[in-house]
Amino acid sequence: MEDKKEYIKKSFPNLFNEIEKDENKIPINSVRSNTDAAEMYASGKLPDVIDYLRRCKDEKEAIEIIDYMEKRGEISDSYAKKLRIQLLQKGLKSFGKKKEEPA
Numbered sequence: 001m002e003d004k005k006e007y008i009k010k011s012f013p014n015l016f017n018e019i020e021k022d023e024n025k026i027p028i029n030s031v032r033s034n035t036d037a038a039e040m041y042a043s044g045k046l047p048d049v050i051d052y053l054r055r056c057k058d059e060k061e062a063i064e065i066i067d068y069m070e071k072r073g074e075i076s077d078s079y080a081k082k083l084r085i086q087l088l089q090k091g092l093k094s095f096g097k098k099k100e101e102p103a
Contacts, residue, residue, distance in 0.1 A: 049065065049074070049079075049083065050095050050096065051099065052065045053065055053087075053095045054095050054096050054097070054099040055099050055100075058092070059087060062087055062095075063084065066083050066084055066087070
């Protein structure tokens with residue numbers, strides 16, 4: 001692996017410097033396992049379950065949101081299960097940075 005890194009550094013020094021700069025790195029703080037839903041709500045016009053989860057103050061509140069949306073049929077049972085697993089394994093922050101309530 002080190003040989004490849006050295007090769008790239010020598011062959012493409014400017015590209016190597018761009019890649020290595022910390023300021024050019026974008027952290028990925030959240031995960032959306034349902035890509036169809038992510039695409040549908042990407043415009044930000046309609047809030048989805050992830051938007052509501054990002055407003056939660058704790059995991060208990062997040063579980064209540066998941067349960068409520070599942071009960072109303074706004075999310076499927078399988079998607080609700082995936083969200084619960086993600087919440088328990090990765091925590092509330094895995095859904096993204098906390099959103100503040102709209103004014």
